[in-house]
Each structure stands twice: as structure tokens, then as C-alpha cells.
Amino acid sequence: MSLCEDPNQVVGHLGLEPLEASFTPEALHSALSRKSGRIKPVPLDQSVIAGLGNIYVDEVLWKIKVNPFTQADRLADKEIHHLHRAIQETLQEAIEKLGCDFGDGVVDGGMYRPRVYGRDGKKCSRCRDTITRLVVAQRGTHICPTCQPSPRGRRRSKQRQKRPVAPVK
């Protein structure tokens, strides 16, 4: 924690603050459009979004049903809106619950129950498929293969507004 007259002296180099008014879908869109490569490491990059850790990025991507291998600059506008909202909701919930509770005795002090992070081998609460652990950009990553299908076949197109909803098994 730092005390200073101008917070920008300390945080000026950081990216968007997800719980502040300046974090808009448009700001997120412009930050993402400057990034190439997979979506997973982008929200973890503190110069893009400040304060979003590995756990919460997995949670957010599961929530919006986006595969972590999806190219950051290929998200549809609608997905960016979902991403924006999910980041805010997830962080808000984590703050309210004071951090994570992983169930199996692994607790970092809080009561936030991850839906995918650390739950490999367990059932997805949405579709009952089995959560899988992968490595994306050197980070342990947890997904539901049904809710977050592989991005293969995604085209670079702005017209993909209506992505079909993943089938429920």
C-alpha cells in the first residue's frame, strides 16, 4: 500500500482498474484490440487490466464461455461486453467474500468458491462435463470443454454476433 498525493505516481503504469468508472466496455475493447495472441494471458497483464489474477481470469472465461486459446483480437463485440461485466462481477464477488475457498482445505482466507479454477476432474456446475486443466501461456488454466469449446474455426469477422450456445449434455 502506498500513500501519495497523486495516485498516478504509483499506479500510472498499470492498466485499467476494473472496478472504476473508467473501465468501460469501450476501454476494454481498445485494450484488447492492441493485443494479439490468446485471450488467457491478456487480462493477467497488469499493463492491460490491473489486479486480475490467474484464478479470476479462469473464472471469468468460464462465466462467459470463452476458450482461453481464443485470439484476444477476435472476440465479438458481444463477448467483450460479457467479458467486461464478468470481470466486474467476479472481482466484486471475490472482494465481498474476501478471497478464495478451494474446498479441499486449500483456503486463502476467503469464501469465494471457484467454479473452475482448481476443480480439474470435478463436474462443471453448468453442464456436468468434467473440468480439465491445461497450460496456456505457461499458466495453469481450468476450463469446461463443453462450455468453452476450442476456438478452431473462429473467423476474424465482426458479424459473429450470435454465437450458438454450447449444447448442454
Ligand SMILES: [Zn+2]
Ligand atoms: Zn460446462
